[in-house]
Amino acid sequence: MTAGTTAPKPPGADLPEHPDHLWRDAEPRRAYDVVVVGGGGHGLATAHYLAKNHGITNVAVLEKGWLAGGNMARNTTLIRSNYLWDESAGIYEHALKLWEGLEEDLDYPILFSQRGVLNLAHTEQDVRDSVRRVEANKLNGIDAEWLGPDEVAKVCPIVNVSSDIRYPVQGATFQPRAGIAKHDYVAWGFARRASEASIDIIQDCEVTGFVTDADRVTGVRTTRGTIAAGTVALCAAGHTSTLLDMLGVRAPLQSHPLQALVSELLEPVHPTIVMSNAVHVYVSQAHKGELVMGAGVDSYNGYGQRGAFHVIERQMAAAVELFPVFARAHLLRSWAGIVDVTPDASPIVGHTPYENVFLNCGWGTGGFKATPGLGWAFADTVAHGRPHPLVAPFGLDRFVTGALVDEHGAAAVAH
Amino acid sequence: MQLIACPWCGPREEIEFSYGGQAHVAYPEHPASLTDEQWAHFVFFRDNPKGPFAERWSHSAGCRRWFTAVRDTRTHRFVSPPEMTS
């Protein structure tokens, strides 16, 4: 098909074509060495690295709905590793390094675009926290800079850095290697690789219970029959509590709605990613040109994949305050995911009271960016039956000992 | 955005309320006698059901009273009339 005129290339012309084959929709078999519960990004990445790094391919990924249709399909695709604490920086930076080679690894155009992230500071305390995080990042080998308002405007000219707004921008942290990727393609890329490795991807297969034998789980009951499992890896994000209830295991998780939204397609105006905790908004402009935005979680527990509109209104007010040019951009679609949050805003990964059941949950708003790093480390954990060092600080026992990894104190950076 | 029926003020917008999480988690009578694990469960662990959930709310922008209510976390709808806690 050819264009009718010699006008500039249309904005959608350069988007990649998908491969002709993605994954095989498998029928469940009776038994697997590893059953991964949850066919989202984390489950699929875990499956991929089980095959790739550990040669474990007798694996089923069980998805209760359509593949990667939970938070993976709903998140705003921010990727960064500029977390405060060493433990967080470790896993997220490992993930970022994997992101940097992921297109090659998956042989799939996941539209990974390292355009940098600005975390804006609006108050004196924001500035202190920002400097603290930047300095910690640097010492951890993570690219990070502190930028003054003028430098912020150089990186992202549409940010209003004037002093006449309600909460003037005092500066920002900048991580140049941060970026975005196309969430669906990432999931499909992992699924394709896993499927190639003859891992079974089983959709519309909801876990309804577990078969246990003392401190082992021997099988998984599903809407498509009972499946025997050598090891069970839980990657069910917001639905984890439901699964743990079936096992009689408690974890400090609360599932909340988290909303996001997009605008229509716009000519490029926003070259980077901007996040602001103080005024509660984060924005990037995706490849096709839409503005992708999110805000904070809705306050109450909810599995409805719906949030309250006042959260979006407030977010729009913040967006227009920070980016006056957005005034007549249009909200095209809004939606919500279910995020599982923990008391210290860090994930829970590792052992459960069942020796062959491993837990991965509580990523809150950080799940997408961790996808390859978590998959890599969780596959290793499952393969060796002990937490990989990168996830070891995130065990359930930290809530007993008090060794929390509190990412909402000084860092206070959601998403 | 829901209407939440404050037992005192009547139905008000959700934005007037603050959420207090699971209801009926009593402060332990003798914290000192608890194991670290029992204490951790009191401090950090709360139920997270997909379905009816007894939880606490405060009408923070109104009469400031705390109350408990059962809400279905799947539909976000309240399934029992809220009751004042004290």
Next chain:
Amino acid sequence: MADRMADRTLTPTHPLADRRGLLATVADETAGAVRLELEAPVAAVDLRLDPRGTGPAAVAAAIGAALPSAPDTWTAHPTGAALRLGPDEWLLTSTAASAEDWEFHVDEVAAAHGGMAVDVSAQRTSLRVRGAARELLSFGCALDLRPASFPAGRCAQTLLGQSGVLLVAHDVDDLQILVRPSFAAYVADLLVDAAGELVPQPVP
């Protein structure tokens, strides 16, 4: 110097003193559709009493009028108003007493019945909105302010824009807004801004 001071009195300052002129413009701008006025400060106490005990009757006897019993209602008493804020909480104002006398007076009565009164005279300031008050407030307040739902005699603690307020219905076209002084300028500015919607438009 000390002598010179002793000759003077401390003059109170209205929290919205610097908005007085701005508020006054609204009546003209809207051709009289709505009027915004500052109200003089009054003494006020936060009264806490067991509603089932003997306290309410005792306070009623002392102030000369029954305390409002229904949620979110108010009544007038000879020198002020009594607003029911919560199951065991009232706001009692007086235009006659000084703030400290009012606290002392009400507290003395309440204390005898297990209650208490705390001076909150300066904790709120008051704006009066007359005319198209309900319409004006509908730009920032989600409460159902239709006269049938919020008739004279009702009051409500709610939000106006991003500020907490205590709304008091005096009449169909007469509402009072009690707001914390620190938020008062914001509320005044919000109302003045919204009042632009009530400015008569030339017919195109």
Next chain:
Amino acid sequence: MSRVDGYGRIDRSRTVTVTVDGTAYTGHPGDTVASVLLAHDARPQNTSVKYGRPRGIGAAWTEDPVGLVQVEEPFPEPMLLAATVEATDGLVVRGVNGQGRLAEVPDTARYDRRHTHCDVLVVGAGPAGLVAARTAARAGRSVVLVDDRPTAGGTLTGTETIDGRPSLEFVADTVAELAALGVVHLQRTTAFGHYDDGFVLALERRGDCVIEMGPRTRQRVHRIRAGRVVVAAGAIERPVVVEDNDRPGVMLAASARDLLHRHGVLAGREVVVFTSDDAAYAAATDLADAGARVRVLDARERAPQAGRRRCEDRGIPVETGTLVHGTRGEDRVTAALVGALTSSERREVPCDLLLVSGGWNPAAHLASHVGGSLAYDPVIGAFRPGELPPDVAVVGAANGTFALADILREAGGPDAPVAPPEEWPEPTLVLWRTPGDPTRQFVDVARDATVADVERAVGAGMTHPEHVKRYTTIGTAHDQGKTSGIIALGILAELTGRPIQEVGTTTARPPYTPVAFAALAGRERGDLFDPVRTTALHAWHVAAGAEFEDVGQWQRARHYPQAGEDMTAAVLRECAAVRTSVGIMDASTLGKIDVRGPDAPVLLDRLYTNLMSSLKVGRVRYGVMCGNDGMVFDDGTVLRLAEDRYLVTTTTGNAAAVLDWMEEWLQTEWPDLRVRLTSVTEQWSIAAVAGPRSRDVIGTVFADVDVSNEAFGFMTWQDTSLDGVPVRLARISFSGELAFEVTVSSWYAPALWERLVEAGAPHGITPYGTETMHVLRAEKGYPIIGQDTDGTVSPHDLGMAWAVSKKKDDFVGKRSYARPENRNPLRKQLVSLLPTDGATRLPEGSQIVAHCDDGRLPPAPVPMLGHVTSSYHSAALARPFALALVKGGRERLGEVVHVPVGDELVAARIGESVLVDPEGARRDG
């Protein structure tokens, strides 16, 4: 010109000029950009997003997948539909190539929101909505009626008959009756989102056309809370996918009819109507009556009798069992490619307009937003509302009821007006596409997504509609698949060999049509974005030239620079004044809680780490509050006012949180305690008068108070009065200097402050701000909660074990101190850091690393010992200093550590946190 005399509800007595892609066109009030263009046989110069193919006008309202324009003047607005932009004089628009353009300057137009409450909200003022509104209003309900088009009537053209009258007369009468009944009736108002409990958001377009808006808002979001929501939003015509159906000149049949009756525009002269449904016959006859040459091709074996008869009356050929397979033409349609259902032969039928109609999709989006289910109805080939939430109804075409007589009955019940029944209607043939080349059959014209793309998705292993949507991008454009969504499902069903009801569906999400960000921001812009809270003394600070800082919503005076001073200089001066003479600070933002009742001591003993029950009346104690996790949450002073009464102060930022925290415990955990809490934060203003001469100032102003150390000791308070106004004095110091806090009703704060300043003048009393306060307290090692703590710091970590009672059995947080982590000797502890060069001010937030012999950092990751929490130049020490949280800090006193600052490693020595007057001699003056 394709304007037809005698048609349209436009004002032909006036003209407007709109410029599209650089060409000026004349139209009339009542036109849209689309109708103006079509009146001039023109189209916007659009190209498609992926293939750059030309795009025209595909429909007459929000369902148009193609007719996008960029408004340039009066103000740039991206990606609007030509069919929905009203033609106004001076409007300048251009076609878009798939992406819109944002303005480079701020939008000065005003936006707002308004709250409305009603018994019944009716969405849509077509026949169903009008009748539903009328019925409710007649029954005495308060009714709001919103409709997205400029005028009421929906798809009624005037050719129909209702209650024996022309339909538009019925519409006018009904509108008048609704007004008389007090119905709030808003046209140009799109209900775009539906949330729980009857909450509907509707965008009113109030003045896009008016250049001079004055103070009025351009758009308004109505936040409507309705007891019952009646969705009467009509239906959206469904096209049939044929080859090259993206070519300009392909349009929905009803849209051509709408353009004719609304705007008097004939969208084509040579018209082919391709249909599998009866409704398109009306389009055929109406267009023929207006002068077009029309041919009807009906995919069905039988044409509806009445429709055929009306066509025959006008000489319109009707061929049944006939399909359109594609289009021919360059920049627009010149012919339809036609063939019999049963034959592979194709012939070209010349035309300049191909109208397609494959039936109707109920517009029940608003019911879906709030959880209403949809069920596929094979008879109409569409989803219609299934189970609905309580107090939601869907009527008329939105409910899949398409015949006017039935619509009226459904909406009006026994009160309904009547319309003649349809004559011999033929069932719709559900037809997603005709045979053809799938690579040229556009399912979503807006996204350049074809049947071939759906085939590839299925071939790749996808079966779920959400996957296909994401693989092909079908349904993700500005129209959110209003016309393409169901067809994509139908084709997916066909390709996967499943009935459509098993395929499932994607979910309708708000908004129904796009809404400008600014409209959603409403009035919350600039200063109204978030309240600016100020103290009673704010005007004084402004007059004194203060610079302010945001502390939460508060604006606090940060420092008071004099001519030529920067902040450093001003703060050094202010600090020196306090340390050598006297300063005055506005401390009114501190949270204040009146805690009263016989059990007040019990409550405070449970909530503070230290004992408050033992505090004597007349005395003051510093207290620390922790969470259940044992980490410091807030701190402040506690005054015991009486046996049963305390005044608790909190930090500025935590005032509300602390009150909430105390209320939560009191109400939910210990309701038996006889204590009541009252916020008095704004009741009382506080002036902190600090410095060796503060006693002189206080003694001057309050001449009858014995301010000697013996009569008025440290951490005590006394009540007095000034000119009859009660004043409380307290000897509280946050600087280590002799200091008094003067508390007065906020009414009198400005007057009292003036008195203090006047009395201090002989001593050079210096107003000081938060920055100086921070320096002074840091010199004394007093932490600021939230700056020197971050939610992971215990009182012990702050060196405040002395504030943690060992006498109490329990208090909130106590049990957590016994956890292993709390006994870790490497916990971070608050210490001071003195840069060994005596000159470098360490940036706050800097990280601390172990001593490096070679003065260089080892390769990353470099182990960190902690970080700098506070750092200042000290006038008293004549050098910079810092506070820091350092691992095992108190075991490291005297050690030198390093702090990376830029490219340098700055050496600093760890010391006790108290640097000035460690023996506390100065506090008594």
